[in-house]
Amino acid sequence: MFESKSGVFFIAGLFFFVFAFLSNALVPILMYQHLPEQTALEVVNANARYQFEDLAQRYPEQFKQHIGTPPEDLQEADKWYDEQCAEMLKLGRDIYVGEGCWHCHSQFVRPVSNEEERWGPVSRSEEYQNELQRPVLFGTRRVGPDLCREGGRRSNDWHAVHFFKPESLSQGSPMPEYPWFFDGTPDKPNARGLAIMTYIQWLGSWQQSYPYYEAYVPSALQAPVAADETDAAE
Numbered sequence: 691m692f693e694s695k696s697g698v699f700f701i702a703g704l705f706f707f708v709f710a711f712l713s714n715a716l717v718p719i720l721m722y723q724h725l726p727e728q729t730a731l732e733v734v735n736a737n738a739r740y741q742f743e744d745l746a747q748r749y750p751e752q753f754k755q756h757i758g759t760p761p762e763d764l765q766e767a768d769k770w771y772d773e774q775c776a777e778m779l780k781l782g783r784d785i786y787v788g789e790g791c792w793h794c795h796s797q798f799v800r801p802v803s804n805e806e807e808r809w810g811p812v813s814r815s816e817e818y819q820n821e822l823q824r825p826v827l828f829g830t831r832r833v834g835p836d837l838c839r840e841g842g843r844r845s846n847d848w849h850a851v852h853f854f855k856p857e858s859l860s861q862g863s864p865m866p867e868y869p870w871f872f873d874g875t876p877d878k879p880n881a882r883g884l885a886i887m888t889y890i891q892w893l894g895s896w897q898q899s900y901p902y903y904e905a906y907v908p909s910a911l912q913a914p915v916a917a918d919e920t921d922a923a924e
């Protein structure tokens with residue numbers, strides 16, 4: 691067996707399988723098993739809250755109708771926003787799963803193919819240790835871009851128009867339209883619309899740099915052409 695080519699491949703295959711299991715499953719489990727799983731309320735952070743309150747300002751009537759009115763008392767209002775934001779995150783996650791967004795979008799920046807350049811810091815196991823990542827939504831197909839650093843990249847109204855009709859912002863987009871996230875027009879998101887936007891804005895909101903794209907250094911190819919160069923070209 692050890693002398694034949696197929697024998698060598700067989701042993702090497704087994705070795706790599708065991709190695710992958712150790713490095714991709716056992717080591718992360720041992721490293722992170724002591725971390726408690728965070729609840730949705732615990733993963734509400736200042737960035738997510740900012741976007742959530744932005745929804746309240748942008749769509750006051752819809753917000754009032756589908757989420758409610760915050761208490762007068764400032765401290766109570768603070769708590770209220772956190773709790774409602776957590777509820778919306780859970781609903782948003784359910785919609786993301788139910789609508790099959792994960793058929794086309796991943797939530798995992800892989801440490802290969804310079805994915806960092808495109809989407810931001812490579813994903814870490816600890817990022818998935820919370821209620822909203824049950825089940826984890828790594829995804830396997832990428833018809834659209836990875837979304838785990840999407841938060842803050844676009845404004846809420848951009849998302850509203852995009853969900854209503856992706857084609858109107860991205861010509862030829864194969865992303866389906868989601869008119870049932872709205873009461874008729876893109877400026878009237880319903881509970882589902884508000885929830886999915888809260889969820890999308892939350893993705894990556896725990897990163898040190900949020901929104902991530904502001905930290906993005908454009909490559910030489912993308913750098914804007916200096917004025918004198920334009921003159922010379924003309």
Ligand code: HEC
Binds near residue numbers: 791792833844890
């Ligand atoms: C059939 C595949 C498909 C499905 C299903 C799909 N998308 Fe997309 N999505 C795309 C593609 C392709 C793009 C890039 C073109 C565009 O912007 O429309 C995109 C773009 C996006 C963007 C903008 C990313 C950016 O910053 O440019 C967001 C956010 C998004 N999708 C969220 C969702 C959510 C949430 C769902 C589920 C409700 C969903 N998508 C379902 C294919 C899909």
